Amino acid sequence: MSIQTNLQTIRERMNAACRRVNRNPEDVQLVAVSKTKPADMIEAAAAAGQSLFGENYVQEFLTKTEDVTVPVVWHFIGSLQSNKVKYLCGKVAMIHSVDRLSLAKEIDRQWGKSGETAQILIQVNLGQEESKSGTEEAALEDLVRKVAALPHIRICGLMALPPYLDDPEQVRPFFRRLRQLADMLAALNIPGVEMRELSMGMSHDFDVAIEEGATLVRVGSAIFGSRY
Template identity: 65%
Template sequence: MTISERLAAIRRRIENACARCDRDPNDVRLVAVSKKKPAADIEQAHRAGQQLFGESYVQELMEKAPLVAAPVEWHFIGGLQSNKVKYLRGRVTLIHSVDRLSLAREISRQWQKEASVADILLQVNLAREESKRGAAEDEVLELVPQIAELPGVRIRGLMTLPPYAENPEDVRPYFRRLRRLAEQIAAAGLPGVEMRELSMGMSHDFETAIEEGATLIRIGTAIFGARN
């Protein structure tokens, strides 16, 4: 299958998942995860109607973005070191992976240099897996009011990467917990904090994530094929 055909198949699956849970497909945005894939693949996906692309490595984004002539939108979805934040300024519209106050402070500092505000998601490690980044649920509840006070960032929602499971039903509880955590945070009504985005679901489980409220699904392999 071509990239265009894979994208069309995924869009049909998104529409079907939304129909099952009575959601508007326009409320679910597809982030095409293009890490390890060449700029030509991104251009091909853009010609097939894909606008939004996610990268996990700062260096790769810096090298690849200038090679993509199409007017695409970049999100950063990977683990982020504070000393790399400056390279994302002006390049990305959303950072999915903020998991500590020090990182949020650096993002705020960098974006303020251009008198702008960074939109961010807080990454939640619901299973407390040591191999994955993200703050625990109780830590997130403490982080939100602290980060909300920073002048150069806006909290737009939450992101999670649950444990891998062959059966998507096994990870449904994690998606549901993220949605409930977002509802709890939204109920606090903190100024500058919105829970409009839930970034969750990947190639093998995105339909389940949509059924549990995902607004951003991050799909790589099902679009671009296996990574080298």
């Protein structure tokens, strides 16, 4: 199967999921997760109409920004160390994985140098998994309030990486919970906070994530094939 065919299949599934719950397909964006994939595969996806790509590793991302010659939009979706934030400034449109105040402060500092505002999502660890990043639910509101007070950051929504379960229906409660948390935060009307984006859902469960309100679905293997 070609990347073009894979993308067409995914878009059809996305549209179908939107129709099932009366959502506008234009309200959901596909983030093509291109970690470990070479520049020529990214350019093939771009030629097939995909414009938004997500990267997980800073060093790999920096190499790709030089190798990919077509205009694309980059999101950083992986776990991020504060000492590597400076390499992303001016290169990514959004960071999905902000899970602690110290990281947010460094993003604020680096973006502030150029007078820009970073678009970020707060990552929530819904499954309370030690192997995954993300703030705990109980600490979410406090973190959001503190991050929102930073002058060069705009909180655009939430991100989650729920437990991997073979049956997507078993993941649905986690997606629903993230939507509920976003609604709760939106109702607080905190300055500098929007809850317009929900980054959730991957190759095997993005249909369910869309049904539960995802606006950004992060799909890699279903586009590019298995990792290598």
